[in-house]
Amino acid sequence: MDRDIRVVQVGLGPMGLRIVRHILAERQGIMYVGAIDVAPELEGRDLGELAGVGPCAVPVSGDAARVFQETKPDIAIYTTVSYLKRFLPQTDVAIRNGVNVISTCEELSFPHFVDSELTARYDELCRKHGVTMLGTGITPGFLMDIRASVLTAACKDVQRIEVTRRMDATLGRQSFQQRMGVGMEMDAYRAAVAAGAIKGHVGLEMSICLIADAIGWALEEVRVMAPDPVMAGIPVASEFFTVGTGQVKGTEQQAVGIVNGEEKIRLDFAAYLGAEPSYDEVALYGTPELRARVTPSWPVDSGTVAMVVNLIPAVINACPGLLTINDLVPVSFKSGNMAGFVCQAG
């Protein structure tokens, strides 16, 4: 019989606890052997109780090194921060203890774009210690990038890719609706964007990089536009907000990838109350030319939980290194010099 996969959870915020809940309540063949969080008030608390699914005899600890040494897990799930430069140093203790890492850190989904020197250093460190590290999630990591690039595998030519995500923000949590500016006046929205309080969708540049990397387009520019308000033409409401005519009901935002002066990739993100129909669409221009539309739009929270958990076996099985999902899924249209996609070492 197969030995259960042994997991340590690092970071017990809302996303971390959703993952814990899903694994404990709905998965077999995988078990938590440890939990790590820096918050002193969580020290010694039971992981299962924190997640709301009853005790699981795994206490939370702030001493990462001791947890990894004592429990010898197969993999650590990091749900801590979004930014690479803060994230990577946190993983030293896992890597040096021979523990694979999977994380929802947005910038980790395409770390080369953020800091290629730091990425190379951690890739080397992972390979030295024989562990694999992967950043994953649903956006970036699936809906606006991998879903598109996998579709191009059956294309003889790809000239341009557009991905549209149109979410009904009513289905999101209160904090998500707040981040989308729901219920604000236009002036307050603009001021919040200028102050950095409203950031729009995090990770559009990662999705553009993932698509370009899969297809072999050399990006000369990644341009992420400022988030724009979507105004309510008629009153609309969610569980948390009431939006009158002329107020903000959500956010839209575009990003483009430029190759040789041409726009090759366009991402179009919108989340607002009452979007109907909601959908996720990939438009491929080339041979063939077609549209692939998912309805309704993919739920973001359960999607990220699913990606993290479903990819655990693939990360454990993969060759050591700081990987992107393109290393796990090498299937897409290959543009230009085909020989450039062959590993020269092999």
Added chain:
Amino acid sequence: MDRDIRVVQVGLGPMGLRIVRHILAERQGIMYVGAIDVAPELEGRDLGELAGVGPCAVPVSGDAARVFQETKPDIAIYTTVSYLKRFLPQTDVAIRNGVNVISTCEELSFPHFVDSELTARYDELCRKHGVTMLGTGITPGFLMDIRASVLTAACKDVQRIEVTRRMDATLGRQSFQQRMGVGMEMDAYRAAVAAGAIKGHVGLEMSICLIADAIGWALEEVRVMAPDPVMAGIPVASEFFTVGTGQVKGTEQQAVGIVNGEEKIRLDFAAYLGAEPSYDEVALYGTPELRARVTPSWPVDSGTVAMVVNLIPAVINACPGLLTINDLVPVSFKSGNMAGFVCQAG
């Protein structure tokens, strides 16, 4: 600078020549160094001239061993036969000469289902000689299987999968329309099915196996229904056929995969003149529940050419063995015992 990928083409029927034409006319960084066919009348003919894109100084030969020894290619593209037991022995000469193999052989896309003993033997032979072999194509190999299983990567649970392909047969070649029974009377169609002259869509069982294998469903039965005629309610015509009311305008066919007495996978294939809208749809039942529809339906011939060519780098890079595309794309919902997806050797 990267060295060009060196390719030998084995089999110069319509599909083989389409691939040759595409590579010679539209791809860079990849070159033909040899061509093999058993037809004596092709001996010495120029590969590029046969493909209709002008001479390329690669003569066709019937002596496979000599071609592989003299040209030392990175990979051989086999477009010869559909059935595994005839196909695998053809590849001995490539494997023993250290040449990777990619093929449109339908049964090669999930060979374990056809003959697990023979598959294990060739897997062993590939690993002994350090080569990779993969069966690919658009159906089976992408549209009705991989496209669905990749989507499930962002699912917390999958209870059932339905894939529908609804093609406008008008866009297919004359031989394809003929295979779909276009223009026949119902009695003649039924007789042709009984005699094995009309087989429906080849490879539905492979697609069911690929989905089940990705997700970890233990299939207890794969049931492929007999092809059924689609009757014309009003007259309809293609470039090649005129179909009157009450005559056959195409074929529909279902296949199901049974797990623990339950139907978990259903494939629904239809190709007939005038299908409008034409589409390829995946319906996922679980968490979340949604539909992913590609419009119009994916063109079959260019799709297969694209899959074969786009996957060449991945096959060259992959670990040795007789692989399926699930080995290259380990990304899907994982049901049941998660530990069962971890390579125990690793």
